[in-house]
Amino acid sequence: MREQTFFKPLLASVSGLVIWAAHFGIIYAVNALNCERRWMDQTVLGMGLVPFAITMATIAAVLGLAIIAALAFLDKAPNLPDAANERTSVFFRKLTITVTALALVAVIYQTIPVYVVPACA
């Protein structure tokens, strides 16, 4: 009855989408703060503040997704309690990988506008 082990495969399989949600929330908040508090003119390493912050957030998100996918590929992702059901474990591993792939597409897709759309127009 080790109920807590329930959360491991569940969290592993949706962690890609959790990273997408965190990335989405962060870039939305960064741009909202930028436009409301008028930080448009500030630069970091030659980049505008918003492109810099969003690029960093995206790099962190992509790294996180890569780690989750690699763990699932290498079969190191959290498995079921005492590996009771191999088929179920394989199902969750494959689900984790495909969810992560979709999350990667969504993260990159929502990053692209920062390089082509003015922040506060």
Next chain:
Amino acid sequence: MSEKTSEGGIADTRKRAPTTEIEYPNSLPRPEGELEQLQKVWEPPRGLRLFSAVNNNYVGVYYVGASFLFFVLAGILALVIRTQLAMPENAFIGHELYNQLFTMHGTMMMFLFAVPAVEAMGVYLLPNMLGARDLPFPRLSAYAFWAYFAGGLAFFCSIFFGLAPNGGWFMYPPLTSTEYSPGINADFWLLGIGFIEISAIAGAIEIVVGIMKTRSPGMSLDKLPVYAWAMLVFAGMIIFGFPAIILGTLLLELERAFDWPFFIAERGGDPVLWQHLFWFFGHPEVYIIFLPAAGMVSMMVPTMAQTPLVAYRLVVLAILATGFLSFGLWVHHMYTTGIPSLSLSFFSAASMAVAIPSGIQVFAWIATLAAGKIQFKTPALFILGFLFIFTLGGLTGVMVALVPFDWQVHDTYFVVAHFHYVLIGGMVFPLFAAVYYWIPLASERPLSERIGKWVFWLLFIGVNVTFFTMHITGLAGMPRRVYTYPQNLSWGALNMVSTVGSYMIAAGVLLFLIDLARNFRPFTGNNAGDVWKAGTLEWLPSGNYQTRSIPHVASREPLWDQPTLAEDVVAGRYYLPGAPTGGRETIITSPIDARPQYLLKLPGPSWAPFLGALFTAAFFMGLTIKLYIASLACGVLAIAMILWWMWDTNPDTADHPVRVGDKLELPINAAGPASHSWWGTVTLILVGATLFTCLVFSYLYLWLVNGEIWLPSQQELPTLLWYALPAGLYLASSAAMAFVFRHAGKLPGSNAWPLRLALVLAIPLMIAGLGASIYGQWQTGLSPTQSSYGAVVYMLNVIQGIYVFALVLMGSFVLMRSLTGRLSASRRASVDNTTLFWHYMTAQGLIGLSLAHIFPRLVGMG
């Protein structure tokens, strides 16, 4: 269940998998009288006692029926609207009534039909599909249904008194503020819908715990029917989406009743905050409606094609991804509110990303139909109609996800056409398919195939005639929500076509009702059976107790892969073939691999949920029409009814363990995370935490957009003593509860009085913490009416206060159980759940205090 096929039957063209050897949990023959006892225990109520029924076979049918009633009523309102718009400068109805009609039509279709209908189908189907005898909290289902039905009827009747809301189904302030909507029409929406949302959340908690904990042994998550996956994500979305609108309605009602200026710009509020809260719920709502419908389609398509669903795992991925991505779309309803263009681009990107999982599901259904051999029965026709209409709605959805295009068509009939294609295609057609498909499970006779085809074609042609035309009407410039239009704009012919189409839809629905009246015969103890040759558990022979024995599941389509399954289940070869405790029971299994954990004793018919729901509805109605004393009395009675039904939960387990198989004995209770009630409490805490998070968002949002005037310059912050004092009281209260939790494990061997004293201490400590938090702000002269800052700071305490009220009730309940000898180490669910909620409340209180005291200092406002 009879073996007969009917005119709705389907030919079995599927290739069967080889039968696997099974070790049966129970041997034959079964003891004499075992089946008779099972039937007696699950005997359905008759006569007036039908109102006291709680099991899903009854409540589910009531629930679906009520949602269809509201569908018909809201549809009649739509016909009046279309009649008014059929000709230019028509004087059929005036603008006052028209405003009420379109508001009620949208509100009823969304809140009283769409969400309840899919939730109702879940209540009915899930136990059948999962192999459970019932959902884990049957009285909660009954309460949720009666609350929704009574509240919905009262809400609908407001239109006969000219009191129906008239600000549109999304109720934007400032139009709905006291200044511009001074009557009680808007209050009907705010209190009525807020109340009905609570009912939806109750159903969602039931569904989450039901899917995770009451599956047949062996039904691991990789064998879970796709419909159950969809309902799991649906319920999760309700848990994370609905609190936003509940908070929004609370804020707007407080503004209207007490002048707390959350949305009044002159005092630091912002009407756009309402739009954020509304659409954070409102956009996921579209998928909340669509996902269960898609889940039903994923069950029907394999049966219609007589082949397993193609790409099961990808469909599960699509369901999970839709659940998440749909929360990143809310601003795409707000493209014209002046939000920065880069921010709009994020939402535009997410709006397009969500098309990927929707596309995966559509291709999986098409591939399944191609892999098998489709038989064009009525459900199949509705599924094909769904694919056509929903895909068109999806395509126009991609169009309006493009910001520049949306600016052009915003608030025109193009948008009306788009969302009707999405909602009717994505939910109504699958629901009709599902009703035709699953009625043989609930009724002695299936519906007529001949009439069903007429219904389909009338609806399909009617929908396209009505709403395809509206795209053109919108592009021609006609705005939504106008009660008439001048002749010289040339919109008359287009509107007439739409009106003719709407009457075709009405004819289709009427024909469907006639078919129902002719053939739908529920509650007879007999059903038409597996007329479709389907593969999933709901088609096993069943009675009011569901299946005679609970099967061991070894694949996703057990009826296809185990040809003797039905026979073995009926013979009692599987788990729990009788009623070993002499009452209603079901098996609780582990959440991932579905291993049996314990036996849950289920409650039988009871008046408490029915009466509790009526009193709750009366409480909200009393508030709306300002009968405060009567309202208070009804509120007290509602709480009394709920405590009544809670009283006999967590029964004495002296008679455990019990035998459910020759070699399997199960305990009757479990404590902590293995318990279904622990899961229910955790789910409830998630609801509360989401609501609180939305309030934190509101606080930060108001600070961000109105920083200059948000905190009045003369306003002082309380000293840090008023941070430390309530925080200390909350923590002391939690420490007392931790003692209660630990001491409960020593009962009955140890003296119970230290536990009782600790409880008596914990309750006033929590109340004192809340009091100190409020007084700390009050003694600085801060008023909730003075500015949005004051309003939102006091709102942190209002939310805390509502939860503290619940804690006081829970703590008193635990105390009463202790005083009456109903608390021990093996009977401690009330202590476990109360302690869990208590600690959460302390954490929430500390976050609220930090936001009110530390954040302003951090950003230099102190």
